[in-house]
Amino acid sequence: MSVLQRQKKKKSILPGFGLSLGFTMFYASILVLFPLSMIFLNTASMGWSEFIKTVTDPRVVASYKLSFGAAFAAGIINVIFGTIIAWVLVRYHFPGKRFIDGLVDLPFALPTAVAGIALTTLYVPKGWLGQLFTFKIAFTPIGIIIALTFIGLPFVVRMVQPVLQNFNAEIEEASASLGARRMQTFRKVIFPELVPAVLTGFSLSFARALGEYGSVVFIAGNMPMKTEITPLIIMTKLEQYDYAGATAIASVMLVVSFFLLLLINIIQWWTNRKFVHS
Amino acid sequence: MSIHIKHVSKNFGDFKALDSINIDIQTGELVALLGPSGSGKTSLLRIIAGLEHLDQGAILFDGKEITHVNPKERNVGFVFQHYALFRHMTVFDNIAYGLKVRPKKTRPSKTDINKKVTELLQLVKLEPLANRYPSQLSGGQRQRVALARALAVEPKVLLLDEPFGALDAKVRKDLRRWLRKLHNDFHITSIFVTHDQEEALDVADRIVVMNNGKIEQIGSPEEVYDHPNSPFVYDFLGNVNLFKGRIHKGKLKQGSFEMDVPEFSGRNEEAAVGYVRPHDIHLEKIKTSADAVSATVSHIHVIGPIVQIELKREDAEEFLEAELSKEHYKVLSLQVGEQVYVKPKQLKVFIPEDYSI
Amino acid sequence: MAGHVPMQRAKTTVKLNHSSLKEPKVVQWLLTFIALAFLALFLVLPLITIFMTAFQKGLETYLTAITNPDALAAIKLTLIVVLITVPLNAVFGVVAAWLITKFDFKGKNILITLIDLPFAVSPVIAGLVFILLFGAQGLFGEWLFNHDIKIVFAIPGIILATLFVTLPFVAKELIPLMQAQGSAEEEASLTLGASGFKTFFLVTLPNIKWGLLYGIILCNARAIGEFGAVSVVSGHIRGMTNTMPLHIEILYNEYQFAAAFAVASLMSILAIFTLIIKNIIEWKSKHI
Numbered sequence: 001m002s003v004l005q006r007q008k009k010k011k012s013i014l015p016g017f018g019l020s021l022g023f024t025m026f027y028a029s030i031l032v033l034f035p036l037s038m039i040f041l042n043t044a045s046m047g048w049s050e051f052i053k054t055v056t057d058p059r060v061v062a063s064y065k066l067s068f069g070a071a072f073a074a075g076i077i078n079v080i081f082g083t084i085i086a087w088v089l090v091r092y093h094f095p096g097k098r099f100i101d102g103l104v105d106l107p108f109a110l111p112t113a114v115a116g117i118a119l120t121t122l123y124v125p126k127g128w129l130g131q132l133f134t135f136k137i138a139f140t141p142i143g144i145i146i147a148l149t150f151i152g153l154p155f156v157v158r159m160v161q162p163v164l165q166n167f168n169a170e171i172e173e174a175s176a177s178l179g180a181r182r183m184q185t186f187r188k189v190i191f192p193e194l195v196p197a198v199l200t201g202f203s204l205s206f207a208r209a210l211g212e213y214g215s216v217v218f219i220a221g222n223m224p225m226k227t228e229i230t231p232l233i234i235m236t237k238l239e240q241y242d243y244a245g246a247t248a249i250a251s252v253m254l255v256v257s258f259f260l261l262l263l264i265n266i267i268q269w270w271t272n273r274k275f276v277h278s
Numbered sequence: 279m280s281i282h283i284k285h286v287s288k289n290f291g292d293f294k295a296l297d298s299i300n301i302d303i304q305t306g307e308l309v310a311l312l313g314p315s316g317s318g319k320t321s322l323l324r325i326i327a328g329l330e331h332l333d334q335g336a337i338l339f340d341g342k343e344i345t346h347v348n349p350k351e352r353n354v355g356f357v358f359q360h361y362a363l364f365r366h367m368t369v370f371d372n373i374a375y376g377l378k379v380r381p382k383k384t385r386p387s388k389t390d391i392n393k394k395v396t397e398l399l400q401l402v403k404l405e406p407l408a409n410r411y412p413s414q415l416s417g418g419q420r421q422r423v424a425l426a427r428a429l430a431v432e433p434k435v436l437l438l439d440e441p442f443g444a445l446d447a448k449v450r451k452d453l454r455r456w457l458r459k460l461h462n463d464f465h466i467t468s469i470f471v472t473h474d475q476e477e478a479l480d481v482a483d484r485i486v487v488m489n490n491g492k493i494e495q496i497g498s499p500e501e502v503y504d505h506p507n508s509p510f511v512y513d514f515l516g517n518v519n520l521f522k523g524r525i526h527k528g529k530l531k532q533g534s535f536e537m538d539v540p541e542f543s544g545r546n547e548e549a550a551v552g553y554v555r556p557h558d559i560h561l562e563k564i565k566t567s568a569d570a571v572s573a574t575v576s577h578i579h580v581i582g583p584i585v586q587i588e589l590k591r592e593d594a595e596e597f598l599e600a601e602l603s604k605e606h607y608k609v610l611s612l613q614v615g616e617q618v619y620v621k622p623k624q625l626k627v628f629i630p631e632d633y634s635i
Numbered sequence: 636m637a638g639h640v641p642m643q644r645a646k647t648t649v650k651l652n653h654s655s656l657k658e659p660k661v662v663q664w665l666l667t668f669i670a671l672a673f674l675a676l677f678l679v680l681p682l683i684t685i686f687m688t689a690f691q692k693g694l695e696t697y698l699t700a701i702t703n704p705d706a707l708a709a710i711k712l713t714l715i716v717v718l719i720t721v722p723l724n725a726v727f728g729v730v731a732a733w734l735i736t737k738f739d740f741k742g743k744n745i746l747i748t749l750i751d752l753p754f755a756v757s758p759v760i761a762g763l764v765f766i767l768l769f770g771a772q773g774l775f776g777e778w779l780f781n782h783d784i785k786i787v788f789a790i791p792g793i794i795l796a797t798l799f800v801t802l803p804f805v806a807k808e809l810i811p812l813m814q815a816q817g818s819a820e821e822e823a824s825l826t827l828g829a830s831g832f833k834t835f836f837l838v839t840l841p842n843i844k845w846g847l848l849y850g851i852i853l854c855n856a857r858a859i860g861e862f863g864a865v866s867v868v869s870g871h872i873r874g875m876t877n878t879m880p881l882h883i884e885i886l887y888n889e890y891q892f893a894a895a896f897a898v899a900s901l902m903s904i905l906a907i908f909t910l911i912i913k914n915i916i917e918w919k920s921k922h923i
Contacts, residue, residue: 011736013329013349014821015831022736028729028749031799035764036752038774043769070922081673088670092663100671102914105677108853109642109913111860112758113880114899117887118681121688121896128684129676150677157638184660186871204640210759214862214880218887231759231863238763238867250760257755261748329822349825356826362819365839376827379837431827 006204024165036254043251046244054248063230069142069228071209075202082156083198089157090164093104104157107150110212119147120219139221144229147215152205163194196271200264207260211253279340279434279467280305281326281478285531286319286335288491295321297491298335300517305466307459310478315487317613319471320359320439322488326469327437339434349533355428355466358439361411361420367572370408375399376431377538397425401460410427418449425460427577438470450610454481475515487511509628512553519598521552530627533593535571552624556601561587561610561618573598575612580604587612589620639754639807640847642917685903689896698898700886708875709898711881712790716878717858720797725851728805732843734837735806736813737821747810753802760797762867765792788870793878796864801854808850809843818841845920849913856909860902 040089043051089101093266107115123130123138130137137143167190171226175185213231221227237246281303289400290295294319303309324330326337328349336345360504364372370379377391386394398465402422412420412616423443428436441457442450458481462470464582472478479499480484486493487502487510495502495511507513528543530536530552537552562570576597585607587600598620602610613620638836657663674909690697700706718871735743753761768774769786777784786792824834838848862880869876877903886895 013331013825014737014818014834016733016835018739020730020741021738023891024731024734024746026725028731028746028802031751031795031802032752035768035799036756038764038767039760062891074893081669082665085674088667089791092667094667100674102910103674103678104680105913106906107911109856109860110860111880111883111899111902111906111907113862114685114860114902114906115681117883117899118684121892122680122684129680146677153677155640185744200813207755211755211760212863213759213866231757234757234759234763235867238766243767243770246763247767248731250757250763253757253760257757261751261755263747277772327826330827344718349828350828351820352826353828356823358819358823360819362823364820364823364838374831375837379824379827379829379833427823427827625859 001254007229008178022240031073035232039247042244042247043101046248051248052242054245056254058251059224059228060230060233061224063233064247065211065229066141066144066228067212067230067259070144070148071206071212075206077145078152078156078203078205079198080118082201083160086157086160086164090161105154106152110149112212113218115150116215116218117146119150119215123219138219139223141227142218143221143226144216147219148209150211151212151215155204155208156198156201158186158195159204163197167193189267196267198272199213199267200271203260203264203267207264269278279437281469282336282338282341283322283326283469284336284338286322286325286332286337288318288325288330294480294491296325296332297492299351300564301486301493301495301496303469304485305467305474306446308461308468308470308483310476310479310482310485311469311471312473312475312485312514313401313494314473316490317486317488318491323437323439323469324469326356328352328542329356329496347586353431353433354377354435355423355431355433357421357424357428357436357441359440359443360579361412361571363414363423363426363427364422368409368578369404370395370399370417372412372423373427375427385540394430398430398484401429402426416449417445417611418453421453429466432538433442436466436468436469438468440471440473443472450477450624455541479515487514489514506553506626508633509551509553510633512626512628513543517599517601519556519622520596521554521622524549525627525629530625533591535572535593535620536569537625539625542627542629548629549630550627552622552627554625556578556586556599558623558625559598559600560621560623561600561602561612562621563610563616563618565619567621570621573614573618573620575614575618577606578614580607589618591620639803641808641811642846642920644645668797685896686897688892689900690893691896692893693711696893697900698893699892701901703894705863705877706882706894706898707881709877710901711858712875712877715790715880716794716797717855719794720801720858721851723798724801724854725805725847727802727849728807728809728854729843731806732809732813733839735810735820750806751804753784753799754807756879758800758861758863762796765795765799765868770793775813787868789876792868793865793876796868797858797861800861800864801857803855804857805847805850808846808853812843812846813839845916849920850917851911852909852916856906859905 045254046054085104089097091239103111120143121127125131125136125138127138137146172185173187175189181189211231213229213235216229217232220229221234222232230249234249234253235244237243271273281301281569283299283301283303286296287294299318299322301309308557311322315321319452321330325332326381328347330342332345336343337356339352341591346482364375367375373395377386377394380386383583396405399408402425404419404422404426407415407419412423415423433578442453445453454477469572470481473553480554482499484496484498486496486503489510495507497505502511506515512518521532521537522537523530523535524544525531525539525548526539527546528538530539530550539550541551565572572592573589574592575587576590578587583604585602587602589598589600591598600620659665676716731746735747766773766787769779769792770776771780773787786795820838824838829837860880861878862884865878866881866884869878869881879898883895883898883902886898
């Protein structure tokens with residue numbers, strides 16, 4: 001029994017490391033890693049010039065602009081109204097507040113196809129809301145923006161709410177006691193605290209909206225060059241058995257998604273750093 | 279059960295948390311691991327419990343090596359700093375847990391478990407709270423449940439990680455007394471970790487003073503307090519006044535202060551520091567000996583039964599702190615601004631170079 | 636952490652009553668009105684539309700629509716998919732959360748990102764990848780054909796696509812929860828002599844039960860409602876590979892609006908149910 005022997009390195013005291021590592025890696029690999037890498041493997045076999053031709057085709061580029069632009073617009077709308085909704089839910093009291101609060105999650109719980117047909121029915125020229133406007137809403141980019149706003153609505157609200165709820169009232173009181181008017185307190189003291197949550201909420205809403213299919217495909221009208229979103233182009237190519245084309249465009253979308261994911265993680269890391277250091 | 283810690287080392291990357299620690303603990307001893315944060319004391323405790331791996335060395339229980347034995351089999355009772363009570367179980371179920379999870383062969387019957395838990399509840403005086411949940415208890419009550427839970431499995435060793443750290447002063451004192459009594463009644467070999475020297479001096483049979491992963495000194499409370507063997511131990515175990523001077527011809531000299539230091543008669547012209555406890559500083563209004571230093575009273579703090587006097591030396595830009603009992607202070611009737619003569623009754627000299635790393 | 640909003644666990648509410656600490660009443664009313672109007676417009680109106688259109692041709696048409704054999708087959712298929720995918724992803728979520736929160740290892744961040752990915756990926760792409768793997772021209776296409784196994788354009792494909800899309804829900808709910816709870820209780824359990832399994836079932840599981848339930852509810856809602864991924868992979872074979880959302884799409888595209896909305900109303904009721912249960916869980920976990 002040597003006293004100075006080198007101990008064999010075990011991972012940790014809590015049990016189950018080997019088992020859980022094996023299972024998790026296996027599951028995540030065959031369901032996520034392997035399938036997603038197929039996109040890039042297939043694209044690689046396509047040849048560079050063919051790839052560029054496919055992903056820069058005017059129709060495809062129009063869909064990028066539409067998907068991006070609509071997702072961005074929807075994100076902005078959700079930031080503005082989502083913050084207001086979060087504020088009202090946390091700070092004010094009115095009958096039925098708990099019910100409304102619960103309702104905010106509806107876009108998470110409702111199937112996208114159901115949302116899609118409901119919104120379309122509302123905004124077609126003969127629909128309840130469609131008939132109130134002289135211009136067309138359904139089958140135009142406006143309709144797309146509306147659908148994407150619906151989908152992303154809960155993200156900003158649910159990100160901002162906890163920040164407001166945990167907000168240290170003493171900071172507001174300090175600001176007021178130093179003579180600041182309400183708007184100043186809001187602008188200089190409260191809003192900066194909300195910025196990370198708002199940014200995260202925007203990014204989540206944006207990322208979701210970019211790839212959204214079910215709720216958009218009914219209201220969009222799907223006219224090439226005008227109201228065709230990128231996921232739909234992929235779908236169309238699949239239906240025509242143009243797997244290569246579908247894969248090429250999918251790889252572009254994936255790269256954007258990864259980038260967004262990275263961005264979201266950076267925002268959250270930056271937020272944590274801010275609070276850990278302070 | 280005796281515990282032998284042999285050459286235990288632990289690294290976290292480049293950081294040496296423990297550096298070749300050697301301690302021998304006798305059966306039934308109550309030992310304190312005392313040191314500042316980062317000294318490695320909690321790491322050592324957790325290694326003894328099996329909650330962390332060591333990189334080098336061995337741990338022996340009763341002469342048998344248990345370094346590779348997992349915590350489940352070591353039969354140690356561990357009391358966590360923040361209690362780690364099972365939040366979804368009642369007090370009763372928490373205490374009964376260790377008995378209930380035994381494999382069928384060694385599991386006591388339900389009646390036996392009930393009996394044992396009730397005994398423990400009586401011991402920690404929490405019987406009426408048996409059906410409460412941890413969130414409904416005060417800090418002191420939770421700590422007692424944690425102790426009862428650890429004792430339920432009749433461990434051979436009891437390990438406590440800063441057991442009273444999160445409690446109020448009064449509760450801490452009561453629990454300290456209670457832990458001491460418990461130990462006297464049951465004689466389980468116990469090790470507790472603390473950064474509070476008062477606690478260690480009050481409760482322990484022996485104190486292991488640790489710093490930066492190394493042991494500074496091991497000894498009884500009296501030993502480490504009265505005969506600290508390094509500046510660190512001296513400073514950590516209580517308040518200190520410093521006389522920074524030089525050794526010259528067998529005396530420590532600083533300004534007008536002079537004191538015989540026969541133990542350093544061989545060393546000359548070396549920088550040395552004299553350490554004196556505040557209560558070893560003798561104050562008088564008239565200079566009765568040549569080596570008394572003149573100083574002015576700058577502050578007087580009356581803190582309960584003790585009076586702290588802050589003094590400014592006249593011969594050096596330095597402050598001294600003296601501590602007197604209230605009666606003594608009244609007898610002297612000192613005022614701020616008064617001139618007094620200061621003489622250390624007991625001085626311990628260290629030469630800094632001997633202790634630099 | 637894309638695409639996921641964990642259960643609200645905030646405990647404090649802001650209570651400010653001093654006049655310079657609150658907006659003028661007019662502003663309060665205005666903001667409340669804007670918020671409620673927005674929510675009414677975007678959430679309430681669509682819901683009402685669903686039910687009104689469902690019943691616009693009368694109760695009999697409604698009942699016929701939901702008891703029609705194709706509709707029943709769609710309901711049955713949706714149920715099968717849910718019963719297989721939700722438990723699988725729940726188990727994965729628990730195991731992955733245990734792994735990530737209790738241990739440190741190289742590649743942990745890669746694993747966390749991997750689990751995040753399905754949230755960031757468009758559902759259409761989620762379906763596409765399985766076509767690339769198991770479709771006729773896919774990687775395993777020929778092998779499957781030779782062994783007469785159908786994955787895409789059949790139920791297994793639908794299950795795989797749904798598994799992909801709902802994979803993160805339980806894990807993303809449990810990971811922050813277990814991280815916040817720490818491992819002290821598990822360590823205590825080990826020192827008291829309990830085995831790893833006993834520790835998990837007696838100590839960990841009760842502590843995470845509300846988070847687990849919450850994750851399962853969300854996973855369930857998404858599995859029922861998934862459209863894009865399943866649309867790609869199912870082949871739309873009526874009566875066989877149509878889930879409820881796909882069935883709704885077919886009815887709608889054939890202009891059978893009342894029937895489409897009838898089935899949609901069923902799904903909406905399920906969604907409302909989900910919301911209710913979700914809120915109950917949130918309330919319960921705050922009041923432990």
